[in-house]
Amino acid sequence: NTLGKTITCRAAIAWAKNSPLSIEEVQVEPPKSGEVRIKMISSGICGSDDHVLKGELVVNFPLIPGHEGAGIVESVGDGVCSMKPGDKVLILIIPQCRECDACLYPKGNFCYKQDVLPCSGVMLDGTSRFSCRGQKIYHSFRTSSFTEYTVVPEIAAVKIDDAAPMDKVCLISCGFPTGYGAAVNSAKVTPGSTCVVFGLGGVGSAIVMGCKASGASRIIGVDINEEKFPRARALGVTDCLNPNKLEKPVQEVVMEMTGVGVDFAFEAIGLVDTMVAAWNSCNNSYGVCLIAGLAPSDAQLSLEAPKILSGKTLKGVCLGDYKTRDCIPQIVTDYLQNKINIDPLVTYQLPFNQLHEALELFHSGKAIRCVLLF
Ligand code: APR
Structure with missing residues (x-):
């Protein structure tokens, strides 16, 4: 019985930026008030984890990375009432506190209690639940998932259907809704429309699925890795472009292909x-450009200011614009009822101790998603 006790288990630690992950024995403290401790069952490797590991986002090291996770509640802290030990849950990089301005506003989802922009690496009380050889280890986005056990705030986890296949649904914790929701929920792609998707990884592939489901008639996929093209075509991409092989800037090619x-x-x-x-590929009058990618911490975006006047829209979208605890469980149910299909995104599954092989599949671009199994 682990209730109320510190658990010793295996976790991947990034000791510094750009250093290889090492699987270590770590101590995971019991959940404090308003927190839950979760036994991880599966975790995806997402582009945002890569941004963290490369130091493109300002974070505190050492940390346990990962955020796209599915698990089973091991124990809950005081006051937790939305889940109990034994429940299947997804962890949420964007929490939903249901109290802040962002949560109370009907649109948008960027809860004030998120820990992405900026990343503190600590729980809401300012402390960490992880340590290794006596040293404090930071959390990643308050959702570290490359660990056999994690602790997250109750507001950053949500109970899902008991029938959910845990070796796959981790993708519904982040990558799938991030992309699919960008298309169907945020952009509200219209039937017969023309779309372009820059990046055909996990998120981009889910965007393609959302565009297709919305009835887009043409979906142009852009990626520098042509290994992504066959799978993208199978999901609905009609034209593939590799910017490195074009004689003109990709936006000019998209303009020529579409005329408008x-x-x-x-x-x-x-x-x-x-x-x-992406912005310059949009129709000047009514085009809508959605940014789902997470830029480096210090990046600035520079656009030709006069062109803003023509009427097109620039919009950011985080986790598909879904209020996470309200909407994510329904996506799992939709998957169980065959209304959506995440299976094409799960291209590999490997045990956690083959983390390095999984990262290699991610970096080589061979995987859309390689799911780690604990
Ligand atoms: N031009 C075109 N494609 C590129 C370029 C480029 N310059 N650089 C990288 N790519 C492609 C990669 O080949 C890969 O297929 O972008 C894709 C990125 O996919 P993943 O690495 O699987 O990342 P993903 O999990 O999809 O996340 C993408 O969304 O939520 C954000 O933080 C996340 O910024 C990240 C983005």
Whole structure:
């Protein structure tokens, strides 16, 4: 019985930026008031984790990375009433406190208690639940998932259907809704429309699925890794472009292909240049550009100011614009009822001790998502 006790288990630690992850024995303290301790069952590797590991986001090291996770509640702290030990849950990089201005406003989802922008790496009380050889280890986005046990605030986890296949649904914790929701919920892609998606990784692929489900007639996919193209075509991409093999800037090619620019452009890479290219691919009058990629901490976006006047829209979108605790469980249920299908995104599954092979699959671009199994 682990209730109320510190658990010793295995976790991946990034000791510094750009240093290889090492699997270590860590101590995971019991959850404090308003927190839950979760036995991880599966975790995806998402582009945002890569941004953290490369130091593109300002974070505190050492930390336990990962945020796209599914698990089972091991124990709960005082006052927790939305879940109990044994419940299947997803952890949420964007929490929903239901009390702050962002949560109370009907639109948007960027809860004030998130820990992405900026990343403190500590729980809401300012302390960490992780240590290794007596040293404090920081959390990642308050959702560290590359660990056999994690502690997260109750507001950063949500109970899901008992029938959920835990080796896959971790993708519904972040990557799938981030992309799919950007298309169907935030942009509200219209039937017959033309779309371009920059980046055909996990998030971009889910955007493609959302564009397709919304009835887009043309979906242009942009990626520098052509290994992404066959899978993207299978999901609904009609035209693939590799910017490195084009003689002109990609936005000019998109303009020529469409004549008038696209109705909807999505950026799912996290680079300033591709954000500008997405913006410049949009129809000048009614085009909508959605930024789903997370840019480096110090990046600035520079756009031709006069062109703003023409009427097009630039919009950021985080986790598909879903109020997370309200909406994520329904996405799991929709998956169980075959209304959506995340299976094409789960291209590999590996045990946690093969983390390095999984990271290699991520970096080589061979995987859309490689799911780690604990
Ligand atoms: N031009 C085009 N494609 C690029 C470029 C570029 N300059 N650089 C990288 N890519 C492609 C990669 O080849 C890869 O297919 O972008 C894709 C990124 O996908 P993933 O690495 O799987 O990342 P993902 O999890 O999809 O996240 C993408 O969304 O939520 C954010 O923080 C996340 O910024 C990240 C972005």
